[in-house]
Amino acid sequence: MTITSRRERLRAATIDEIRQAARAQLLRYGPTGISLRAVARELGMTPAGLYRYFPGLDALVQDLGACCHQELAGAVVAGRDAVPAEDPAGRLLAACRAFRTWSVAHPAEFALMFGGPVPGLTGRDAGSVVQTAGVAFSTTFAEAFLALLRQGEAGTPTDPLVDPALVARVHEVTNVTAAPLQEALRPEAFALFLSGWIRLYGIVAMEVFGQLRWAVTDAEPLFEAELADLMQRLTRQ
Amino acid sequence: MTITSRRERLRAATIDEIRQAARAQLLRYGPTGISLRAVARELGMTPAGLYRYFPGLDALVQDLGACCHQELAGAVVAGRDAVPAEDPAGRLLAACRAFRTWSVAHPAEFALMFGGPVPGLTGRDAGSVVQTAGVAFSTTFAEAFLALLRQGEAGTPTDPLVDPALVARVHEVTNVTAAPLQEALRPEAFALFLSGWIRLYGIVAMEVFGQLRWAVTDAEPLFEAELADLMQRLTRQ
DNA sequence: CTCATTTTGTGAACGCCGTTCGCAAGCCTA
DNA sequence: TAGGCTTGCGAACGGCGTTCACAAAATGAG
Numbered sequence: 001m002t003i004t005s006r007r008e009r010l011r012a013a014t015i016d017e018i019r020q021a022a023r024a025q026l027l028r029y030g031p032t033g034i035s036l037r038a039v040a041r042e043l044g045m046t047p048a049g050l051y052r053y054f055p056g057l058d059a060l061v062q063d064l065g066a067c068c069h070q071e072l073a074g075a076v077v078a079g080r081d082a083v084p085a086e087d088p089a090g091r092l093l094a095a096c097r098a099f100r101t102w103s104v105a106h107p108a109e110f111a112l113m114f115g116g117p118v119p120g121l122t123g124r125d126a127g128s129v130v131q132t133a134g135v136a137f138s139t140t141f142a143e144a145f146l147a148l149l150r151q152g153e154a155g156t157p158t159d160p161l162v163d164p165a166l167v168a169r170v171h172e173v174t175n176v177t178a179a180p181l182q183e184a185l186r187p188e189a190f191a192l193f194l195s196g197w198i199r200l201y202g203i204v205a206m207e208v209f210g211q212l213r214w215a216v217t218d219a220e221p222l223f224e225a226e227l228a229d230l231m232q233r234l235t236r237q
Numbered sequence: 238m239t240i241t242s243r244r245e246r247l248r249a250a251t252i253d254e255i256r257q258a259a260r261a262q263l264l265r266y267g268p269t270g271i272s273l274r275a276v277a278r279e280l281g282m283t284p285a286g287l288y289r290y291f292p293g294l295d296a297l298v299q300d301l302g303a304c305c306h307q308e309l310a311g312a313v314v315a316g317r318d319a320v321p322a323e324d325p326a327g328r329l330l331a332a333c334r335a336f337r338t339w340s341v342a343h344p345a346e347f348a349l350m351f352g353g354p355v356p357g358l359t360g361r362d363a364g365s366v367v368q369t370a371g372v373a374f375s376t377t378f379a380e381a382f383l384a385l386l387r388q389g390e391a392g393t394p395t396d397p398l399v400d401p402a403l404v405a406r407v408h409e410v411t412n413v414t415a416a417p418l419q420e421a422l423r424p425e426a427f428a429l430f431l432s433g434w435i436r437l438y439g440i441v442a443m444e445v446f447g448q449l450r451w452a453v454t455d456a457e458p459l460f461e462a463e464l465a466d467l468m469q470r471l472t473r474q
Numbered sequence: 475c476t477c478a479t480t481t482t483g484t485g486a487a488c489g490c491c492g493t494t495c496g497c498a499a500g501c502c503t504a
Numbered sequence: 505t506a507g508g509c510t511t512g513c514g515a516a517c518g519g520c521g522t523t524c525a526c527a528a529a530a531t532g533a534g
Contacts, residue, residue: 007481007530014482030353032269036521047521049483057521107353116267116348116446135451194452195463201448202439209353211438214372215431226432244501244510251511273492284492286512294492 015053017043022064031112034061061112068109073137075102080144088147089235095144096200096227103204110208114201138197145193148234192234199230252290254280259301268349271298298349305346310374312339317381325384326472332381333437333464340441347445351438375434382430385472429471436467 004012021042025034036057040047054060079098083090103110203226206212207219216222241249258279262271273294277284291297316335320327340347440463443449444456453459 005531010530011481035519037519046484048485048523051522052482111353114446114448116344116352190452191459191462194449194459195466198440198443198449198459198463199436201443203435205442206435206438209351211351212431212435215427222428222431222435225428226435229432242502248510272490274490283513285494285514288493289511 011053014043018050018053018060019064019067022060023067026064026108026112030108031061031115034064036060065112068106068113069137072099072102072106072109072113073140075099076137076140080140085147088144088151089231092141092144092148092234093227093231095141096230099141099200100204100207100223103208107208110205114205115209141197141200142193145196145234149189196230196234199226248290251280255287255290255297256301256304259297260304263301263345263349267345268298268352271301273297302349305343305350306374309336309339309343309346309350310377312336313374313377317377322384325381325388326468329378329381329385329471330464330468332378333467336378336437337441337444337460340445344445347442351442352446378434378437379430382433382471386426433467433471436463 018039021039022034024042025038029035034057036050037047039060040050050060054063076095076098079101080091080095083094085091203219203223207223212219212222255276258276259271261279262275266272271294273287274284276297277287287297291300313332313335316338317328317332320331322328440456440460444460449456449459
């Protein structure tokens with residue numbers, strides 16, 4: 001029940017329109033091809049007018065990244081929840097497949113979210129928004145992973161290999177969104193989870209960035225093989 | 238003995254100077270922050286003058302990418318060859334570690350080479366130069382991997398999962414540089430190699446792109462664990 | 475209804491960018 | 505020494521992000 005004055009509604013609508021135009025540019029020209037002036041042109045506005053809604057291009061791009069993160073998370077959740085809860089392994093599989101499907105269908109968005117720091121590379125706080133969004137996103141997988149854990153199917157990897165400062169850091173950053181991850185913080189389980197996430201990211205990023213094209217025209221069988229191996233590693237061992 | 242007239246020498250020197258300035262910009266401002274005008278400024282030249290040496294900014298950036306690929310390949314080879322040939326597993330390990338070390342030390346260059354298509358995203362032929370360079374680069378690992386194979390330690394994965402058009406493609410693209418890869422083209426071996434390369438790329442890309450910072454402050458133990466698991470997968474199974 | 479205040483958008487300007495083109499000066503060769 | 509090739513310059517074009525003073529519109533209080 002958030003009260004919304006007429007002004008606020010108009011403003012929100014404009015912001016949405018801006019986002020939409022920027023998104024179209026992202027689609028067409030890639031993360032670095034988004035132009036304030038072009039967005040303004042599409043809205044029939046003056047470039048300066050956009051500064052009433054975003055403090056600059058970087059902010060717009062970052063906002064776009066956050067939106068994409070949300071959208072991707074939605075796709076993953078939808079994929080996961082299409083499989084009944086009685087089959088946690090199937091749910092995790094479905095989540096991974098949804099991640100790849102969305103990413104391959106939205107390469108520009110993927111590059112924006114998971115590529116290197118796009119604008120400059122100040123790196124310090126610039127990516128903080130997108131990184132917290134990334135954490136919230138990864139909890140999507142963590143949930144399915146934890147279901148596996150609870151079912152008692154997942155084993156524990158051999159070595160702990162956890163950073164001492166890690167627990168505090170994750171606690172700090174997952175305060176609101178990621179309650180499930182705190183259970184996964186049992187060091188061995190967390191390491192196992194990270195290892196899986198790394199492999200999933202690796203193959204999807206390679207495919208989306210075209211780094212596999214020299215070897216393979218259709219990366220799906222490769223992905224499925226990697227996924228099968230990954231699931232085997234997660235459930236048995 | 239390629240004859241070099243005085244002009245050609247001067248020209249080569251200028252090109253090198255341009256590369257050097259561009260490289261400095263890459264280091265400071267990232268792949269998208271390279272500016273023709275800034276390079277020209279640093280050389281005490283007019284922007285237009287640079288067009289006598291490169292047909293445009295994109296060409297300069299691509300040339301830079303090729304140079305970086307060469308440099309990275311050199312680092313990996315050096316790391317690999319620091320381990321005696323009697324220990325093929327150790328050589329492969331050393332190559333992987335050298336890959337990570339160089340990449341972490343040169344994040345901008347890594348982003349340029351392995352990130353998404355930087356300028357626009359025409360994608361078709363734009364990345365062809367960098368992709369052939371990537372193939373040549375991956376043979377560095379293939380060599381060490383093949384040594385393992387010949388030693389008879391490496392097993393074969395379960396399913397073939399090879400693209401039918403793959404053999405011809407790789408034959409076509411590795412004609413000169415990558416004779417060793419042709420032996421690895423035995424489908425199962427190639428799949429195993431690709432799987433390993435994917436995992437290696439995955440963890441290094443995640444670290445360099447800062448995608449692991451939310452979870453871990455020092456990614457090295459994670460890398461070592463992943464590497465150990467990877468080697469185990471490659472040698473035994 | 476009126477009037478002051480806040481919000482929204484404009485237009486002009488600044489300095490940067492990549493790129494093109496005509497022209498001058500230098501070098502190499504014949 | 506004469507001609508051609510190479511190199512670099514200067515000016516210009518259009519596009520970019522961003523700033524700033526200013527006008528118009530919407531809002532809410534009296």
